[in-house]
Structures are given as C-alpha cells and as structure tokens.
Amino acid sequence: MTTKQAGMGLLGSLAVGVLGAALLGRGRAAPPVRQRLLDILALPPPVARQVKRLHAPRLGDTPRGPLQRWLGIPPSPAIGRAARVRAARRLNRSAGLLAGSVLLDSALEHYRGSFRNPAMYTPLGVSALSLAASLHGKGDRHSGRHPFRSAIYAAAAVTGILGTGFHLYNIMRRPGGFAWQNLFYGAPLGAPMAISLAGLMGSAAEHVRDDRPGMAPRIFGLPAGRMLAAMSGAGILGTVGEAGLLHFRGAYHNPAMFLPVTMPPAASALLLNTALAPARRNRWITRWWLRLTALLGFAGVGFHAYGVQRNMGGWRNWSQNLLNGPPLPAPPSFTGLALAGLAALDLLEDEPDA
C-alpha cells in the first residue's frame, strides 16, 4: 500500500513539476531547451547568451570542471550591473512564487474560515500586489530600485508580522490557549510569515538591483549575497516548522510526509553555512541540494493532490476536499525559498565576498 501511495504521489508530482517548470520558463521567445532548463534551475546563463561583462575575469578564478563547462557555467566573474539585475530578477521570481503560494493558500484557507473577520481579506490583496510587483520586476531589465515595488514589498513584510499577531490572538482565545489542538486547528501560526518572506525577498531584490558604482550590493548594510543566503535559510527553517507541525497533525501517515522535514533543513543548514563560512566559489553541493529542494516544492503539490484524492469522494468531491485535504498551494513555498537561496549563491559566486 505504502509503496503504491508513494509511487502515485511521485508520478503526480513529476507531472506537476514539469507543468510548473514549463510555466516558469515561459515569457522568453522560445530559447533552446538546454538554456531554458538552465534558466529554470537558476543557473548562470551560458557564455553565448551572457550579457557583456563589465570586467574581465579576475586572476585566481578556478578552472572549470567538465560538468561546469558542459553546463556553461563561466569562471566566477566579477560582479557587474548585468549580474546584479540578473540576481535581482531571480529574487523577484522567488518573491513572486512565495506571493503566489500565499495568495492561493490564504484565499483557500480564509474562504474556509468564511472571511469571518474583514482583516482576513488583507493577505489576498497584499499577496496579489506582491505577485504583480514580482512579475513586473522579473520582466524589468533596468537597474535601480523601483519605488512602487519597494513600497509593496515593504507592506508585504509588515502584513506578515501583523498577520502572525492576528493568528496568535485566534489561538490564544480558543479553549486551551497555546495547546496542540489550537496549533493544529486554530489559525496556523507560521503561515503569515510566508508573506513576510515574500516581502523580504522582494525588498532584497530591490536592494540588489540598486546600482551604485563601485559598491558591492548590500542589504541592510550587509553583503547582499550572504544576507540573502541567511534569509532564505531561515525562511526555509520556518517553513519546515509549519510543514512539520501540519504533517505531525497528519501523523506522518505516508512516509513521503517526512521529505519536507528532512530535505529542506539540510538545505537551510547549507545556506546558513554559506552565509557564515569564508568565501568560496564552488558550492556545488549547496546548489544541487537547493535545486532538489525547489523540485520538492513542486513535487509536494503532486503529493498533496494525491492526499486530496484520499479523502471521501476524492477529486470528484473537489469542492469539499480542496478545503479539507492537504493544501495544494503550500509546498511551493519551498521552491520560492530555494530559488532565493540559488540567487544568493549566484551573487556569491559572482563576487565571493558580496
């Protein structure tokens, strides 16, 4: 039974993953498949497509290995305007994924809660705006921060903090207060922070994009790459907490439910190490682990779709089971955060001490 479940979940996940990848890769005039794949996986562009470098490769760059060469990863170039914009757009994409995940998830869950409190509309509006800002940023090839996008992202970051307050209030006023029952079934304590993370990632995108000649990109006064690695690492940990709590509620009845509490924590540890350890160019383990984590976020949608099927009436009874079963929009939060981590790696590989 368990093998069959896992198998079906995996098939579904692959299907959804491919679909998600196709959606993500859209918007360019049909580049070759390999390039598109590199783009999806947030790899640096192959040399042929690369925008003109502002600086020549520096002395001491590590020679490329065969795999690196095949993938077209250049020897770590110095940071330039184009690289900043590229990193910023990747961050916009991460923020957009997170915001999209929050938009769908909060719409579903707050609809389930009948929008009893008018404040429950807030995350829908803010995440929709963040999604729009992110799409705009993703398409924006200019350097320099955009005031509207910055403002929206700041609002998103604040919304998450306020939302956490609301959710905590909801939990505390239920009988039993801060108890498992209310953590399981009251307003989810960790959920609002996802919109804050979208806001933070978006703000980071604007910071990185902000081009001041001769300056390395900085976020809150700290090197942008390291800061981003730390933020996405912490964000992944928080999301692991949320997934861990809700999968514990489901008693880990399917072994696949252990995946989001085992793989992403490792990604988080690698990112935190990236943030703190001495500068290093080649972090291929971190990179691959983050890619796997990004894929897991999509795979999770497939697993959750299978979870919906396992409720009474399955997908035929979708209008109830979408609300009742595991939340479809939740797992891509991991994808958004892993992509942010990859953007951080790019920044760091472009300029090791960024």
Next chain:
Amino acid sequence: MSDDPRFTPRAKDGRAPDVFRPGAWVPMRQHSDDDEVDFVIVGSGAGGGTLACKLAEHGFSVVALDAGPYWRPLEDFASDEAEQSKLYWTDDRISTGENPLQLGSNNSGKAVGGSTVHFAMVSLRFRPEWFKSRTMLGYGFDWPLDWREMWHYYREVEDALKIAGPITYPWGPPRPRYPYRAHPLNAAAMALARGCEAMGISWTETPIATLSAPRGLAHPCVYRGFCVTGCSTNAKQSALVTWIPRAIAAGAEIRDLAMVGRVETGPDGLATGVHYHREGRWRFQKARNVVVAGYAIETPRLLLNSANARYPDGLANSSGLVGKYLTVQANQAAWGKTEAEVRSYKAPPSLAITEHWNYDDDKDFFGGYCYMSQGPLPQLWANTQLNAHGLWGEPLMSEMQDYNHQVGLKIVGEMMPQERNGVTLAEDKDQYGLPIPRVSYSWCDNDKALIAHSLGFMEKALQAAGAKDIWRQEDDTCHLNGGARMGDDPRSSVVDADCRSWDIRNLWICDGSVFPTVGGVNPSLTIQAIACRTGDRIRQMAASGAL
C-alpha cells in the same frame, strides 16, 4: 431470492463482502460443518472479532459466527436514524427490575462487527487501580489481570484502530502517544472545555476510533456526525473494518446470519461444537474449542440455554455466577441552550472529555465517572424531549426550533456490581425458538449518589460555559458488562484471567461479560485488549501443550 443482507447471507461460496469497495468481494477460506476447526467463535464484535483475528494470525483455524448481517458501510448505510436502527439488536427481551434497562441502540448490536459498527468510538483505558478496585479502592471485585500487562495490550489495540487522541493525556500513568492526532473540537466540545476551565478541572480531546488521517482504503473522518447510527465512510475503526478483514486475510471464516442456539458438550464434558441457525435450518459446527463472545446478555443466555444432563445449571456455571452481576454504566446528562449556534450533531458526538472524577478519590461514594460532550441526532433529540418533558405536537415543534442551540454533557459512570442484577431465561421463545432472556436491573444507593454528584457538577459546568435553561436527563444507562466474570477463584468467578472457563477447559468467554467491575469509561478498548491478550495466551498455551 433477496439480496438484502438481513435475510440472505453474504459470506459464503468462498468469499466475503469487501467492506472497502461497493459491491466487491474478498476471498475467504471456508470450512464444512464436519471440519473440526480449532476455534469456533460465537459473535464477531469487539471481543469475538478481535479474537478471531488474533487466533487466525497465530495460525489456528477459526470460524466466527454472527447472528447479524454482513454490511458494506459504503453502500448499505443511510444518513437516516430510522433506517439505521437495523444495526441494533432488537430481538424480544424482557427488561425488568427497579430500573429496567432500555435495550437496543446504545448497548447492543446485531451485525458482523457487533455493536462496534455503531459505537461512539470513545476508546479509553481503565484507571490502573480499577483492576484491583476491591484491594485498592474498597469496592467491587479485583480483576485477575495486572494493569501493566493491560497497558501493553491497550497499546496494541490503539495501534490496530489508529486511535486519534491527544498528545498528552492528563490523567493516569504516562501512555505512549496515540497513533493519530486528535480531531478538531466542535462547538459542543468547546463548551465542555470552557466549562471545565471555569470549574478548574482538566479536560482533553477524547481518544476516539475514527481516523484523523487516511489509512489504507479508509478515508479520514468527514465529521458527518452519524457515528452512532453507523459510519458510511469507513472512517470509524469498527471491528467490521479492522479486525475482521485482517482475520479473513489470515484465513478465518466469518459466517453472517448465523445464530448460535446451543453449545454442545461430549461425554468427556468438553465442548464439541455449536448448534447454529442459518439459511432456514439448524446446523452443527464441530470445533476443538468454543469461544462465546455474545456480550453481556447473549453470552449468559447461550450458556444457560446450553444446559444438559451433565451441566443442569448451564455451561461453566458451577459457581452459579453465569448471568449474575450484570453491571451497566450510568449515562445521565445535563442539557442547556446557548445564545450562539452549537450544531452539536456535527462531527463525532464526544470529542472532548474530562476524566477528573475518575481519578479524584475525595468523593462520598465509590466509583467514578467521566463526562463527554454530546451530539444527539434530531430524531433522538425529539425522543429525548418527548420522554423527558412529555412534549408532543406544537410544543415539541417549537422546542425543536432550538435544536441548533442545544448543548449537553453526559456521563459514563461506574455502577456497582450487584448479584441481583442479571440475565435469566424466560418462558417465551424468539424467532429461532430459543427462550428469550429476562434482564433485571436495579440501581443501588451508591449508583444514585454517583448520578446525583455528576448531574450537580455538570449543571454547574454548563452554567459556567454560558448555557441557559439547564435541565437533567436522569434515566439513561449504557454499556452492558459482567454476567460471566473473570477471577482467581473457580468458586467466585466463571472464567480465569485467560477467559477460559473454570469448568470446561475448551470453553472460553471473551467479551464484556467477563468484567468483574466496569469502571467509569467506555468498555470497548478494554474488551479488545482482553481479546488480544487471550489470543496471545492461547498461542502460548498451545505451544506449551496446555490447551
């Protein structure tokens, strides 16, 4: 020929209904009546169904007979109280005594899976002291079982049923984490919680045998609320969808619509098999061992009705205790109305519980009780109003307008075992031509003191939770236990700790009738734990040649 499972057996021709798929079947091993099987089990509920599974998995050949039909819940159960009364044992019985029992809905079942098919799923462990209540608490009788061993078997049952329970249980010695997490509380359960918090006592989510996450082909609970009239989604982990499919997979045979009328004994005084009625005729199944698991009325009835020249007082009755010390549980309630809608019929009825008065010994009566939130279905509620207040016509109609605002608390309370309460045979005959049971029941002063205490306390708790128009429902009882109790001494008990009768070594009794005392919690988990233990003990005895 009708295909109504109430009239035509389904489990035959080498197959049994697949309870997880509409219209489907699973292969089933079949024995002829002349096969001398290792065990024939009378009844397939919490006791018999569980034991059939354990014995089959231990490699014994097993035939389990049940008088009731073999349902497929997904296709046979309706969201209709009247229709679902088909799950109750409503054969003729005479109920007498000072406080005659109302028999049927909440204390009997006639189906493969027994009354677990419509039980309220509340799955509680006994308080350890209750296994030695005479020695440690000064009332009732000691059990021949050690609570630590029972703790082990409770765990086995909880895991087999994937009980959904709280992370930490506030009372008693530590227990392992329940396999599945507790369900969300409904408004009725929240009212219990608020009342408890106002009264300064602990409460928790009720450990309950309905799934809070998927399990195999069974879906998680959809909070439909028709639990006590039969779960149509298979979320309820009844014997019908847990032990019995396992038993069949391990080679046991289940025979539905098979009413056992007599246990036969041979010249050596040992049981040789059972006479049963199926498909319009009496048949005889040979067996090396007979297990009676018909619950606290049908078990004594069958033993008494199997009297013969060698055993003139009935089988296993040298102590004279077969049919004696029937002990039910008090089931009184306090009801009120709240300003806000409660819709207590949503979700399983008893999602929150307090066992405070089971573990507090500072009371002026023996025994204890728990109380739980309630969720009466509309027809039951109308009946309650009719019986309690005599409402009918317009007054009943207007009272029912407040149905969505009703909130209630109900106890499962420990009554004292009394020799005068019990089961005897009447002159009248039932549809099989068997003498019907006469069930006599009277409350003692201790029972009344416990009930008064509980009603007073629950009224205050309801008040504290904000309910108005509070009233008491005083006359209800539930679960039947005792009637063939276990013990250490053949003179004062019917079976030993292994559920083996003292008189006939290949006759066993495995159901709630072996309880010497009943405690203040629902008995199903304990019945199943005893059955698991009995199954393991039989394997050990068989291995050492002691069978």
